[in-house]
Amino acid sequence: MHYYSTLNKNNKVGFREAVIEGLPGDNGLFMPSEISKLPSEFIQNLPDLPLQEIGFQVLNPFVNKEIPETTLRNIINKTLSFDFPLVEIDNNTFALELYHGPSYAFKDVGAKFLAQCLDYFYRDADEKCTILVATSGDTGGAVAAAFSETENIEVIILYPSGKVSDLQEKQLTTYEKNVTALEIAGDFDDCQRLVKSAFLDEELRKKIQISSANSINIARFLPQAIYYFVPFQIFGEEQSIAFSVPSGNYGNLTAGLIAQKMGLPISSFIASANRNDAVPRYLFSGNYEPKPTIPTISNAMDVGAPSNFQRMLDLYDKGHDKMKKAIKGYSFTDEQTLQIMQNVYKEFDYLLDPHGAVAYGGLKEYLKTANKNEIGVLLETAHPCKFMETVKKVSKEDIYPDSASQFLNKEKKSIKMTADYNDFRSLLLKKSN
Ligand SMILES: Cc1ncc(COP(=O)(O)O)c(C=O)c1O
Numbered sequence: 001m002h003y004y005s006t007l008n009k010n011n012k013v014g015f016r017e018a019v020i021e022g023l024p025g026d027n028g029l030f031m032p033s034e035i036s037k038l039p040s041e042f043i044q045n046l047p048d049l050p051l052q053e054i055g056f057q058v059l060n061p062f063v064n065k066e067i068p069e070t071t072l073r074n075i076i077n078k079t080l081s082f083d084f085p086l087v088e089i090d091n092n093t094f095a096l097e098l099y100h101g102p103s104y105a106f107k108d109v110g111a112k113f114l115a116q117c118l119d120y121f122y123r124d125a126d127e128k129c130t131i132l133v134a135t136s137g138d139t140g141g142a143v144a145a146a147f148s149e150t151e152n153i154e155v156i157i158l159y160p161s162g163k164v165s166d167l168q169e170k171q172l173t174t175y176e177k178n179v180t181a182l183e184i185a186g187d188f189d190d191c192q193r194l195v196k197s198a199f200l201d202e203e204l205r206k207k208i209q210i211s212s213a214n215s216i217n218i219a220r221f222l223p224q225a226i227y228y229f230v231p232f233q234i235f236g237e238e239q240s241i242a243f244s245v246p247s248g249n250y251g252n253l254t255a256g257l258i259a260q261k262m263g264l265p266i267s268s269f270i271a272s273a274n275r276n277d278a279v280p281r282y283l284f285s286g287n288y289e290p291k292p293t294i295p296t297i298s299n300a301m302d303v304g305a306p307s308n309f310q311r312m313l314d315l316y317d318k319g320h321d322k323m324k325k326a327i328k329g330y331s332f333t334d335e336q337t338l339q340i341m342q343n344v345y346k347e348f349d350y351l352l353d354p355h356g357a358v359a360y361g362g363l364k365e366y367l368k369t370a371n372k373n374e375i376g377v378l379l380e381t382a383h384p385c386k387f388m389e390t391v392k393k394v395s396k397e398d399i400y401p402d403s404a405s406q407f408l409n410k411e412k413k414s415i416k417m418t419a420d421y422n423d424f425r426s427l428l429l430k431k432s433n
């Protein structure tokens with residue numbers, strides 16, 4: 001078992017190297033050479049297994065003995081240290097709430113796993129590692145929280161100025177010790193381009209050891225496969241379950257495709273997008289035409305050119321027909337998203353955040369044509385308190401968890417920067433001296 005680059009199958013590395021490198025030097029993404037089927041007894045026994053054991057069985061083959069078993073089990077136990085409730089909205093629709101971790105978004109699992117793996121790999125190292133992370137809102141806060149206690153690891157977060165919510169911004173800009181926030185005059189795709197340019201800059205990489213904490217890093221992305229096991233742990237393998245995934249960079253959905261390849265009997269995937277809909281359009285037409293990012297109320301999904309699309313193509317051998325059969329795509333405007341939030345709150349007394357609302361919309365479209373025995377699970381990826389400007393139009397409830405309110409009183413500390421790579425490069429070199 002090794003990892004290859006999606007642009008060159010001969011570019012092979014082990015788990016440790018893939019995690020430390022983050023991104024191959026050829027602008028591809030690392031993919032595991034084997035996605036082995038889990039034993040059928042394991043799938044049958046899911047209802048009897050604790051989530052930490054499921055997490056270990058899912059991730060162990062990918063780590064490929066490069067972390068000792070006891071250490072890996074410890075890392076996974078610490079990663080899966082909060083709940084993932086499955087809440088019934090109506091009789092065939094459930095929300096899998098993935099936002100009960102430290103940053104109130106689904107990124108906490110991947111961020112915690114990655115931080116601990118890197119901490120393990122760098123624990124006795126002489127050199128420091130600098131983590132570069134582009135965020136449209138949620139990844140940055142999860143990564144800042146996860147790495148705030150690590151030694152030998154510096155974190156630089158790039159976020160689009162004025163395009164994240166107040167709470168998201170405070171979660172990025174108030175961890176001082178080893179976390180620096182760069183407020184970029186541009187959109188998320190500019191942030192992602194700056195990070196990718198640094199990985200392709202051989203001269204820079206000779207001077208600074210960089211890695212990534214976006215889903216392009218396999219240790220950020222693979223643990224997300226565990227979420228898809230939760231509903232089967234509750235309903236058992238006989239239940240036909242479709243998953244609607246609110247998507248931006250498509251890391252979460254691709255992690256679901258990996259879980260399915262490992263033998264989890266997922267009946268269908270729904271790629272639910274806002275107006276940044278390059279993938280639903282591809283599923284419909286077979287033409288991949290990324291467009292400039294459009295700002296929306298589900299801002300964390302404002303991604304014009306999703307990086308994990310390369311992995312999706314790789315998993316289906318670039319076969320449009322195969323991908324179209326496995327994944328249905330839908331997209332929603334802001335007006336539709338808000339309407340969904342209002343309807344679901346009024347009818348079922350359930351408060352969706354704007355990203356979960358997009359997923360709900362996709363799920364309902366899909367279920368119109370689905371088999372009667374199938375149930376739908378939408379991934380509720382962020383706590384509604386992260387998007388108060390929109391949520392206030394739906395409910396007057398006070399939904400702020402106490403631990404979230406504390407961020408709002410902290411002072412924001414960020415460095416404003418252009419979206420020019422030379423400026424970013426100079427800052428990285430200056431910081432490394
Ligand atoms: C709340 C929320 N929902 C959905 C997404 C989209 O997830 P992905 O980038 O894995 O497609 C993000 C950002 O990644 C997010 O923060």
Ligand SMILES: N[C@@H](CCOP(=O)(O)O)C(=O)O
Nearest residue numbers: 135136137138139214215300
């Ligand atoms: N929506 C993300 C964008 C980055 O996605 P990632 O999963 O590749 O880190 C965000 O909230 O930052």
